Amino acid sequence: MRIAELSARSGTSIPTIKYYLREGLLPAGTATGRNQADYGEEHVRRLRLVRALIDVGGVPIATVREVLAAVDQTDLPPHDLLGVAHCLVPAATRRDHDDPGWRAARAEVDAIVAERGWWVHERAPARDAAADAIAALRALGQDDLLENLPVWTDAAERVAQAEVAKVVARGEPAAMVEGVVTGTVLGEAVLNALRRLAQEAASARLLGATPG
Amino acid sequence: MRIAELSARSGTSIPTIKYYLREGLLPAGTATGRNQADYGEEHVRRLRLVRALIDVGGVPIATVREVLAAVDQTDLPPHDLLGVAHCLVPAATRRDHDDPGWRAARAEVDAIVAERGWWVHERAPARDAAADAIAALRALGQDDLLENLPVWTDAAERVAQAEVAKVVARGEPAAMVEGVVTGTVLGEAVLNALRRLAQEAASARLLGATPG
Numbered sequence: 032m033r034i035a036e037l038s039a040r041s042g043t044s045i046p047t048i049k050y051y052l053r054e055g056l057l058p059a060g061t062a063t064g065r066n067q068a069d070y071g072e073e074h075v076r077r078l079r080l081v082r083a084l085i086d087v088g089g090v091p092i093a094t095v096r097e098v099l100a101a102v103d104q105t106d107l108p109p110h111d112l113l114g115v116a117h118c119l120v121p122a123a124t125r126r127d128h129d130d131p132g133w134r135a136a137r138a139e140v141d142a143i144v145a146e147r148g149w150w151v152h153e154r155a156p157a158r159d160a161a162a163d164a165i166a167a168l169r170a171l172g173q174d175d176l177l178e179n180l181p182v183w184t185d186a187a188e189r190v191a192q193a194e195v196a197k198v199v200a201r202g203e204p205a206a207m208v209e210g211v212v213t214g215t216v217l218g219e220a221v222l223n224a225l226r227r228l229a230q231e232a233a234s235a236r237l238l239g240a241t242p243g
Numbered sequence: 244m245r246i247a248e249l250s251a252r253s254g255t256s257i258p259t260i261k262y263y264l265r266e267g268l269l270p271a272g273t274a275t276g277r278n279q280a281d282y283g284e285e286h287v288r289r290l291r292l293v294r295a296l297i298d299v300g301g302v303p304i305a306t307v308r309e310v311l312a313a314v315d316q317t318d319l320p321p322h323d324l325l326g327v328a329h330c331l332v333p334a335a336t337r338r339d340h341d342d343p344g345w346r347a348a349r350a351e352v353d354a355i356v357a358e359r360g361w362w363v364h365e366r367a368p369a370r371d372a373a374a375d376a377i378a379a380l381r382a383l384g385q386d387d388l389l390e391n392l393p394v395w396t397d398a399a400e401r402v403a404q405a406e407v408a409k410v411v412a413r414g415e416p417a418a419m420v421e422g423v424v425t426g427t428v429l430g431e432a433v434l435n436a437l438r439r440l441a442q443e444a445a446s447a448r449l450l451g452a453t454p455g
Contacts (some may be wrong), residue, residue: 042339076383083379110450127254143437149444157443161436164429167295171288175409176426182405183434184441186398191441193394197387199449214388217376219438222395223431224373225355229396229403230427231369232361237411238322 034060037070041078048078056081056095080209088216102208128159136166143184194218246272249282253290260290268293268307292421300428314420340371348378355396406430 038045051057057077060068077099084090084098101107107114127133140161144151151158168177198210250257263269269289272280289311296302296310313319319326339345352373356363363370380389410422 079383083383087375087379110446140436140440144440144444147441147444149440150447151440151443155440155443157436157439161433161440163299164432164436167299168425168429168433171291171295171421171425171429173422173425173429175413176406176422176430179402179405179409179430180433182402183430184437186402187434187437187441188445190391190394190398191438191445193391194388195442195445195449197391199446201387209383210385210388213380213383213385215439215442217380217383217385218388218391218395219435220376221373221380221392222399222438223435224352224369224376225396225399226403226431226434227369227427228352228356228361228363228367228373229359229399230407231363231367232356232359233400233403233407234322234411235362237407 032070033067034070037074037078040075041082043078043082051078051081054092054096056092056099080213083213084216087220090216098212102205102212107204130166132170133162133166136169137162139165139180143180147184147188190222244282245279246282249286249290252287253294255290255294263290263293266304266308268304268311292425295425296428299432302428310424314417314424319416342378344382345374345378348381349374351377351392355392359396359400402434 032040034045034048037043038048041048043051048057052059057074060070060074063069080102081095081099084095085092090098101114128137137158140158144158165177165180168174194214198207198214201207201210244252246257246260249255250260253260255263260269264271269286272282272286275281292314293307293311296307297304302310313326340349349370352370356370377389377392380386406426410419410426413419413422
């Protein structure tokens, strides 16, 4: 198909498609003339993935590029496929890792991982990300909220088991990688939005408000 | 205290403090001379909250300003305090709300809310945010991942009940608002990071990998 049809099929403007081509987020089409190229179904599919990551997931362009490189490398061992998803963890914040408060929070995270018997890489970025947020809550004196750590951990465990089971059931490596990437980013967006809705509902119930 | 001490106490550079003062994220100190002002404990506390929202929560400056305005308005009825947290939902994506796929996803969200008996405002931004992510997953053909919607909803409900209970137990309006704001943003960061760790662990178990 021509670029105009690719644009219509993917709901992406031609200038945006050209930008993605220049940025290496979309492979070039097959040249059919001086200034023309032919695009296939794989371009429609890739464009939808790129848009989902950028628009819904809020993933930066540079990270999308790294993720796509991993998606295209389907000869990884199955467990390493999931490592791709870790590229998507938001960039580490600039918290001072020598700060005793941060080190205590990181030790708390490591203790949770050990207690649950989770096999997690020592340098998984999510360990630092969890420590960042826990340290910030403690620094703000919100210790009572952190009493919910076991509730959060239970929820994370249940959700993750169901999610990984679905991805693994696909069997085919390329489909598994796409499941990890979209499930991590978009699944997180669904879960976070549902959590906010449930918070509003819990507040209405606990405080006896009527729906507004 | 002088600005230099405020800087040391809050771990924030003087130029950044001056930027926050100009942007209205931090109230002015008490003038003590031509170019000097005195700052108090409330400035240390406010600076920590601003840094947590921006650095850990990734909340944009303009949104932080709106949130702080609501935090300072503690005469709201208790349930409306939680409404403050909704300011923090990431800006709605530019998905086409006339698209039949999006409308179907939004109907799915409304059905979940009704089924659970949740009292949630018809125009809560989180309804649209959930619909955005669900529509994106369906458009990408990831329907199998969406079979986990009940698992996500259960997790969201359990987590939200525990979170709101902690905040309500505080009783004091200003402390409740701070709990909603920090709990929504930083609690989400903790939950999302724990979910990624649990995913890695579930993958290792299901795929029989050894920890790397």
